[in-house]
Amino acid sequence: MVKVLEKVEEQYNIKITFSVESEPLGTAGPLALARDILGKDDSPFFVLNADVTCAYPFKQLIEFHKSHGNEGTILVTKVAEPSKYGVIVSQPGSTKIDRFVEKPQTFVGNRINAGLYIFTPKILDRIELRPTSIEQEIFPEMAKAGELHTFELDGFWMDVGQPKDYLSGTCLYLTHLTTIKSNLLTYPEGNSYIYGGNVLIDPTAEVDPSALIGPNVVIGPGAKVGKGVRLQRCVLLANARVKDHAWVQSSILGWNSTVGKWSRVENITVLGDDVTIKDELYVNGASVLPHKSISSSIPSPTIVM
Amino acid sequence: MSVSSKAIILIGGPSKGTRMRPLTLDTPKPLFPIAGRPLIWHHIRALSKVTGITEVFLIGFYEDAVFAPFLKDVSREFKNLSVKYMREYQALGTAGGLYHFRDTILRGTPGQIFVLHADICCSFPLKELQDFHGTHRGLVSMLGVRVPKETASKYGCIVPDTVTKQVLHYVEKPEGFISDLINGGVYLLEAQGFFDAIRVAMVRKSQQEMEDPYSYQDDLLRLEQDVVVPLCDDKKVFVYETLDFWRQIKTAGSALPATALYLHQYRTTNPEMLTKPKPGGPEIVEPVHIDATAQVDPTAKIGPSVSIGPGVVIGAGVRVKESIILDNVTVDKSAIVSNSIIAADCRIGPWARIEGEPLNPTSVVDSPTKETITILANNVTVARDVLVRCCIVLPQKTLTSNWWNEVLL
Numbered sequence: 001m002v003k004v005l006e007k008v009e010e011q012y013n014i015k016i017t018f019s020v021e022s023e024p025l026g027t028a029g030p031l032a033l034a035r036d037i038l039g040k041d042d043s044p045f046f047v048l049n050a051d052v053t054c055a056y057p058f059k060q061l062i063e064f065h066k067s068h069g070n071e072g073t074i075l076v077t078k079v080a081e082p083s084k085y086g087v088i089v090s091q092p093g094s095t096k097i098d099r100f101v102e103k104p105q106t107f108v109g110n111r112i113n114a115g116l117y118i119f120t121p122k123i124l125d126r127i128e129l130r131p132t133s134i135e136q137e138i139f140p141e142m143a144k145a146g147e148l149h150t151f152e153l154d155g156f157w158m159d160v161g162q163p164k165d166y167l168s169g170t171c172l173y174l175t176h177l178t179t180i181k182s183n184l185l186t187y188p189e190g191n192s193y194i195y196g197g198n199v200l201i202d203p204t205a206e207v208d209p210s211a212l213i214g215p216n217v218v219i220g221p222g223a224k225v226g227k228g229v230r231l232q233r234c235v236l237l238a239n240a241r242v243k244d245h246a247w248v249q250s251s252i253l254g255w256n257s258t259v260g261k262w263s264r265v266e267n268i269t270v271l272g273d274d275v276t277i278k279d280e281l282y283v284n285g286a287s288v289l290p291h292k293s294i295s296s297s298i299p300s301p302t303i304v305m
Numbered sequence: 306m307s308v309s310s311k312a313i314i315l316i317g318g319p320s321k322g323t324r325m326r327p328l329t330l331d332t333p334k335p336l337f338p339i340a341g342r343p344l345i346w347h348h349i350r351a352l353s354k355v356t357g358i359t360e361v362f363l364i365g366f367y368e369d370a371v372f373a374p375f376l377k378d379v380s381r382e383f384k385n386l387s388v389k390y391m392r393e394y395q396a397l398g399t400a401g402g403l404y405h406f407r408d409t410i411l412r413g414t415p416g417q418i419f420v421l422h423a424d425i426c427c428s429f430p431l432k433e434l435q436d437f438h439g440t441h442r443g444l445v446s447m448l449g450v451r452v453p454k455e456t457a458s459k460y461g462c463i464v465p466d467t468v469t470k471q472v473l474h475y476v477e478k479p480e481g482f483i484s485d486l487i488n489g490g491v492y493l494l495e496a497q498g499f500f501d502a503i504r505v506a507m508v509r510k511s512q513q514e515m516e517d518p519y520s521y522q523d524d525l526l527r528l529e530q531d532v533v534v535p536l537c538d539d540k541k542v543f544v545y546e547t548l549d550f551w552r553q554i555k556t557a558g559s560a561l562p563a564t565a566l567y568l569h570q571y572r573t574t575n576p577e578m579l580t581k582p583k584p585g586g587p588e589i590v591e592p593v594h595i596d597a598t599a600q601v602d603p604t605a606k607i608g609p610s611v612s613i614g615p616g617v618v619i620g621a622g623v624r625v626k627e628s629i630i631l632d633n634v635t636v637d638k639s640a641i642v643s644n645s646i647i648a649a650d651c652r653i654g655p656w657a658r659i660e661g662e663p664l665n666p667t668s669v670v671d672s673p674t675k676e677t678i679t680i681l682a683n684n685v686t687v688a689r690d691v692l693v694r695c696c697i698v699l700p701q702k703t704l705t706s707n708w709w710n711e712v713l714l
Contacts, residue, residue, distance in 0.1 A: 228622035228639035230656040245622045245639040247656050262624040262641045264658050
């Protein structure tokens with residue numbers, strides 16, 4: 001983790017500090033643990049859940065947060081089925097939060113907590129150094145005090161904690177990159193091996209030009225893609241390897257994993273670190289733990305331990 | 306000593322062979338290609354090696370025109386044989402058909418007659434059967450094969466004298482276990498004596514019908530039940546047991562193992578039928594038969610146990626193993642075909658995957674319930690990226706999404 005983030009520090013010229021919980025402190029406790037860092041001046045700070053993805057509208061969030069002058073702003077997103085989530089209800093005609101309704105049985109609203117916040121350091125006075133839930137213990141108090149606002153997210157949002165959602169979230173993020181014409185993407189124009197777009201290839205990856213990649217593919221650093229390979233809606237993590245004429249769809253290939261020649265991997269297959277799928281196999285919806293070698297087909301979804 | 310002999314292949318008719326559907330919708334089962342040649346070509350090839358055989362009769366109830374092109378081909382290829390088709394205009398049963406054509410068969414008084422069922426694949430150890438026939442004074446020598454005990458009751462079961470090889474007891478498809486030595490569907494007969502036995506069987510059957518009219522079932526006179534069984538009771542049948550390969554060809558799926566067995570046999574009998582790896586050519590895992598008019602991209606990998614028919618086009622990076630690909634099929638780049646039968650004029654899109662379960666190498670019978678291989682009937686189109694696994698697909702279908710364990714009508 002440290003090694004990866006050192007690179008990120010360098011790449012983006014930022015400083016990353018680790019605050020490590022010796023025991024799990026819930027979603028609010030860690031803020032109290034980092035009180036000295038977060039509260040060293042009056043400037044607001046962001047809090048992000050790691051397992052969500054969206055277009056991250058930080059600039060607008062800061063501007064909005066400063067404009068209302070209260071302690072906190074929660075990024076909210078609209079969902080189709082609010083009954084599965086905690087719904088946020090605002091005061092009429094205001095962004096101020098009135099109340100939280102957990103898994104509502106009748107329709108009270110369709111905006112839910114997107115897991116991204118911006119707080120003024122004053123919030124730290126509300127949090128003790130003990131396991132605490134920010135959603136259940138801190139936010140209701142702040143709402144009651146009229147110190148908590150919502151800021152509506154424009155565009156996509158996805159909880160990417162599950163492999164299925166991770167792939168959906170990846171597609172949404174790639175679409176976002178296409179929309180903003182990001183130069184991180186490789187576009188179909190002028191690249192005959194790209195099909196349908198939304199393809200992100202690390203500059204250190206090697207892709208044979210006879211392969212057909214896309215749509216919605218991420219190829220990580222050092223990954224190798226052989227001749228006649230077909231990739232769709234999948235993520236190849238660092239140094240993953242897909243050998244000639246293999247076919248991968250809706251799957252996550254872990255670090256240093258290998259898919260053999262003429263093998264077909266699909267349906268939310270997840271390969272752990274250093275997994276090998278031998279040649280000519282069919283792998284359908286397998287979750288394969290690290291360092292395993294698969295030498296016969298897996299025709300229906302299975303966990304391989 | 307060589308005795309003048311003739312041979313008969315019992316090929317049945319269109320109402321038979323329904324278990325080979327959908328492959329036999331267009332091609333009659335006896336002509337279905339196994340290892341690049343029609344099923345009964347292998348019978349005729351084996352017969353052509355036996356000294357003394359000059360005439361081969363195919364007896365069945367298909368239309369005459371069905372066999373005309375095949376007869377032309379074999380008469381060109383096997384110049385020492387005259388091969389004729391004799392059509393039963395009504396189903397007479399396997400022995401009834403023989404008897405109906407007795408004048409033609411017995412013309413020139415052949416000493417011995419080989420009778421071969423069409424629906425088997427084996428090494429046809431006819432010379433060995435002939436030598437064995439000379440060691441006893443019986444009327445019939447039959448080919449015996451050992452099969453796994455649990456499958457034996459699907460066949461005619463033989464209990465022989467362990468020393469003399471005389472058949473002591475024979476039961477066609479018994480209800481319980483009798484013996485794991487079964488009738489392989491290949492006979493060598495004393496011509497005159499055997500036809501006398503058929504006549505006796507006919508008389509016996511009509512007498513039974515007169516005595517017990519309600520037992521009447523049909524007019525068919527069956528070779529095994531009506532003729533061979535009584536001859537066994539008369540101690541006139543002997544069994545020659547072969548240890549070579551043998552397999553029944555009942556369902557379409559059995560064309561795959563039969564192809565594998567014959568391709569293997571080609572190494573000794575017909576090496577010219579096999580495609581050898583060549584520098585600059587496709588990667589070949591032997592044994593493989595590729596018709597001379599097929600085009601295979603040099604980056605493809607073919608084999609083992611693959612037969613590729615005339616006019617087939619195999620694209621770049623294609624993988625084919627344990628499969629039969631019939632005339633004019635196209636397989637586009639990076640597609641994979643395994644444990645499947647692809648009938649004529651099918652089109653397989655790029656990155657498509659057509660597959661069945663790997664075959665059980667020791668089994669001699671087909672799985673009766675579940676199709677484990679994939680069969681595409683004529684003129685099926687499979688779109689790019691599509692997976693077809695363990696399916697039977699009927700003619701003219703276009704598949705644009707994945708399918709498994711289905712019969713697609």
